[in-house]
Amino acid sequence: MKNIVLIGFMGTGKTSTGKLLAKRLGAAFIDLDRAIEEEYGMTIPVMFQQKGEAYFRACEHAMVEKTAGRRNTVISTGGGTVKDPANMAALHEGGIIVCLKADIDTILARTASHGTRPVLDSEDQGDRRQAIASLLAERRRLYEVADFYVDTSTRTPREVVDEIIRQIKHEKIGGGSHA
Template sequence: MSEIEHNLAKSPSHGVWRLHKTVVMVGMMGAGKTAVGRALAQRLAVPFLDSDAEIESAANMTIPEIFARDGEPFFRSKESQVISRLLEEERGILSTGGGAFLSESNRAIISARGVSVWLNAELGVLWNRVKHKDTRPLLRTDDPHATLAALYQARVPLYAKSDLSVVSDGEAAIEQMVDRVIGVLETRPDVLERN
């Protein structure tokens, strides 16, 4: 039995929902895309995919190492290829890096093959979640808070183009965030419906 089949068999919600399109989690670093996405996939009994993890696995390097060695444009090119492949191969929950949704071509392919869900977190919530981590290459600056604020201001108008939005307020537990995401997904029967 594969890991996915095992998870399906033990999932209490198996058979409750039918997912018709891949749900692509978008938003700023620290918004909770991976944590919420992983829990959502488990709740819906579908595969969890992570574009950053796929890139790291293919390159046998961490994202910061790729940024340092090859630069951000190279990384963004690989990121687009990976997102396109993941959207083609398997229906599930896909967590993307914070910059993935900025690309017009990525937004177009996500819209064509899946549905984007923006985890909309305020700047203060994001800062509280990322300020003690050294895994964010874009925040390796003299003033990481100012850098995060500038990224936030530049990116929010693009995230606002997502198909659906859920507030990530820093108060809700992961399971509550999953409930919120399912709530908005259920407004789109072309994406998610109860059996």
């Protein structure tokens, strides 16, 4: 089975969906952010604080290269993984790219706890909404690499998984490039 790669903005449910999807498919699961933390021995917020975003992105790219060649794996990417075209090319080569999306209010609610989202944690609540809107607008074009999209705003992870499986079966039935 090709990998299934979950991309999307932070708070769209990539990790919770990925775990459940992997279980349903009998596949391995890799959360890129957790894998980076294990490999480099520090949390991502600490990495951002001590080493900076450029260092983190280099570590992220190394982890993408390490995991992209696997098979039968559900890979949950970090929210900014799409910023590097080389990451997406590597992940797309052996995988089906699924973009999870959600509306701003849902993302704001899901990312409300401080200390876990370095890109947003410096913002107060009003500024967080604007920061999310700005980042979504900035990254919208980057998400176009997806083979298909699933809106998670009003769906449970189980419903999102059902929709992903339905879409993948549709791709196979339709004789698409992911058959």
